[in-house]
Amino acid sequence: MEGKILKFAVYGKGGIGKSTVACNVSVALAQMGEKVLQIGASPKVDSTAFLYGGKILQPDILTSTRISASKANLMACIKEGYAGVMIGESGGPEPATGCAGRGVAAALDLTVKYKTLEELGITVAIYDVLGDVVCGGFAKPMESGFADSIVIVTSGELMALYAANNLCIAVKELLERKPGMHIRVAGLINNMRGVDREEEIVEAYAKRLGVKVLAHIPRSGVVQEAEEAGGTVVEKRPDSEQAKIYRQLAENIRDNKDLVVPKPMDLEEVLELIKGYSQPLDKKEVKLTPMAEVIESKQDWAHLGRKDKARKLIAIYGKGGIGKSTVSANVSAALSRMGETVLQMGCDPKRDSIATLCGKLMPTILDTMRGNDGAMTDELMVSLVHKGYCGVLGMESGGPRPGVGCAGAGVMESLKQLEQYNILDRYKITFAIFDVLGDVVCGGFAQPMRAGYAREVYIVACGEVLTLIQINNIAKSIKKIHDRGIDCACAGIINNMRGVKNEEKIVEAVAEKMGLPVIMHVPRSQTVQDAEFYSRTVIDIFPDSDQAKVYQTLATKILHNKDVFVPNPLSLEEVRAIITKLE
Secondary structure, eight states: OOSSOEEEEEEEOTTSOHHHHHHHHHHHHHHTTOOEEEEEESTTOOTTGGGTTTOOOSSOHHHHHSSOOOHHHHHTTOEEOGGGOEEEEOOOOSTTSSOHHHHHHHHHHHHHHTTHHHHHTOSEEEEEEEOSOOSTTTTGGGSTTSOSEEEEEEOSSHHHHHHHHHHHHHHHHHHHHOTTOOOEEEEEEEEOOOOTTHHHHHHHHHHHHTOOEEEEEOOOHHHHHHHHTTSOHHHHOTTSHHHHHHHHHHHHHHHOOOOBOOOOOOHHHHHHHHHHHOOOTTOOOOOOOOHHHHTTOOOTTGGGSOSOOOOEEEEEEEOTTSOHHHHHHHHHHHHHHTTOOEEEEEESTTOOTTHHHHTSOOOOHHHHHHTTTTOOOHHHHHHTSEEOGGGOEEEEOOOOOTTSSOHHHHHHHHHHHHHHTTHHHHTTOSEEEEEEEOSOOSTTTTHHHHTTSOSEEEEEEOSOHHHHHHHHHHHHHHHHHHHTTOSOEEEEEEEEOOOOTTHHHHHHHHHHHHTOOEEEEEOOOHHHHHHHHTTOOHHHHOTTSHHHHHHHHHHHHHHHOOOOBOOOOOOHHHHHHHHHHHO
8 A cells, every 4th residue: 555544443342352353453454565553542551462462562652751752752652563563552541540531632642743653654553442432532533633434343232332323423423523524434343242143233233324344253262262372363373264354354444445424323223223133142031020010129138138227339340341230230139129229320421331220221410411501400310310120229420422522521520410419318328339431440430439439349350361451450540549548448359250261260369469359250141141132130030040149149248348458459460470370
């Protein structure tokens, strides 16, 4: 390719596999003769690990240029990875402080200021961007001077398609606000998750958006094998079918001229589209009790509960896609059956925290305020306290319009309204759960801890290497907030298992090194997917299942817990050494 640099961004929700896709495409393009630069536009700094022998690239741009934003300091952050791919990580603010989106924007601005692409002779630039939070900062790669197009990694799962729809809304919003911009959507990548009729769902979804599907990538153990070996599939298993798919995808992206302005849908349309194709994977037929009846369900596990109903406040943090909302909602359901008056507050722009408690996605604080010229009233606030399964009360903070504003500031505004209207006292809440996005522990997403809403923090993790590295940022945030004199510490880790080899031992070893207990190992179970197909919790529609008993046990442990710990964050090398030893 001569002349103009091909510049595109890979977006997708946390846990969807966008970094795996980006790294494999980078290697494939490099093997086709392109000079590739991949920049991780996320505070997690793990985008380029599998181009760098499985190691986290250090230093990141923000860390290196924080004192002196010089060209020399910037270039010191750009290293050569496998197949000659040049790699860099934007980095982010110190955990629990600053704005992660602005951090990404600042790092990328430096690459333009010092003409990094031209200096390195780059022909293809790839920005790998966190897609859970499409605030102003994380939309930066869409602005002129960075990516000319975006590819969206999704699957047939509801929340992956929801995130993809938000990204399309961001593109549309940016073009309306800044008519001189040229950002377009190149297409969708279906990184499959085993959903029934998944290819059909994603094809129909793409058609409704007016975009093409660039690839259907099947699930394969080859991916995990390659990443456990510290590399990409294209490097480690070049003759595999999976490698051929990545190489074809790279060609499709490079040669694609059909860039479009998408036609986003309403979220309810997305849900209806999926349900038109889907059914639970094990084909269970479930006779659903109407939501109006389950709201009034009996609190029949009172013998497991507390006599002392002193208010208890906890936060559950975890990276996108780790299952923290599934854990939170099932714990809330179980606690209510134990006699607690429960409030679950979703602190995440995706507004999916309480969907399974209420049977559907519910209106958010921020959306409601926007519809009322930025104002809140007592009547509006009361309408946003949604009653769900067994009387659990739920609220969603929501977030800014995709592509603009600050998602963390949205969480802060919602907590301010919670306090101003005295919700905890008004509804005599005895147990409050704040379900918080943990990919970006900036000042806003740390607010439930900083403002005293959560003395006990639980971290949802699994045995995957990048997840265990990510929980370090959450641990750093907790320690920093505790050291400032705020009554906040960590109660432990919840291992929401993914089927990694020796997963329990790995998580136990990492937790022990961090000075934290593992509260529960939650096994993988198809029962969870079956329940969520119906927008319900396991506790609600499969109350006699083994998985329901796991959540009941977890809720009992959390309810009666009195111990908290100040975590000892580990170095990246320490985490990797533990995993390598036990794999």
